[in-house]
Amino acid sequence: MKVFFDATVWCGALLNPFGPNGKLLDLASTGGPLKGVTSDVVLLETYRHAVQGDLGHVFDPDDVWAYVDAHRPLLDISQAPIGRALPKRTDLHNLAIGAIVYELTGRSREDMLKDLAQQATLPNFDAHDLHVVAASYAAGAEVLCSSDRGFFKQSLGALIPHRPTDLAHEYGLI
């Protein structure tokens, strides 16, 4: 199974490296049954939150990069197809999420576009999160692992959101 990890997973792992988030990233960094991917934008977000103190603790930048670097096999991913400037693209505002991802990445799977009618449209979806969905599709991930409750409230097409604790439990890590 291929899983995309967003910044909440990385930040959770920094706060508790032996907790579910850390265990998932560790396993996904090996050649075992869980294939992990992430994106450059996610890592930059992680870095910013960690060193700015948004996590209730100010991390040493060297420690953050050392942690990211130690999980290098997860980073075999091209750059995220979009940045966070997406809300400025007004031409995309009434499209379904899957259609936007298709427009932006030019890469999709048929099932991503299959349930367009059921998918959230951009005005109903936090556009700042779309880079995560787009990068997940671009990387061919089947699962989006996140603690952000926003992802669990709306349809992401074929992409299935999973909370880290649920996924860690499914793989016997906790």
Added chain:
Amino acid sequence: MLILSPADRAALWREVATSKPEDTMSMLRVLAKEIQDLLASDLDLYSGWDEPLEATLQCLYASGLIGRDSLRMQFESVGGDESEGGTSAAEFALTLAGALEESASFETLSPDTRQLAAELAAQWRELVASVDLTEAPPEQLSVAQVAAHFGVTPQAVYKWCEANKIEFTRTPGGTYRIPSAQFEWKRGADTSEARREVALRLLRSLGDHKPMSTEDMADSMRRAREQSAQ
């Protein structure tokens, strides 16, 4: 060296888990000695392991995991026939490593105890790897070999098998055999040491910081993002 019967081992473990505080240290020492005797020949656990073993049990006692039934049952079944649920010495050592790592994740424990638990877990994993693993994997792997290589517990590997997350076969005797060809065996192997080291570094830097809940953390990240977007 006298090895206790499975029933006596279970009784000893229960006695330790329910011992009075004033008796705990001496009971933990007795249990540590019994574990050492049990694992000694398979894992070469003869010298230098008295202290790590006692420290292991102290960490598990501090985290409360010593009261976990699955841990006691594993201890009870060490050396038994695999077709009847027996556990190998390597599997039990990796189960201890997993329980120590879990203890290291407990935010209610002191930073020193969490740090010690993480270091001991690494020591157990290294021990099993030194005895049980080769650089090029054999065609068929045991559960302990898979667990040791991917840094998980044997119970996790059994779960992967039962959930068909990995391919496996069982011998007529019930032993699990896992084809190594399905794995990218060397992927991430060169960074496993770095992962352990940086995790310990982070634990040290966090000290007794009590992290917010995962949901609160995600909300805080969202608020910070919204503020920076304005």
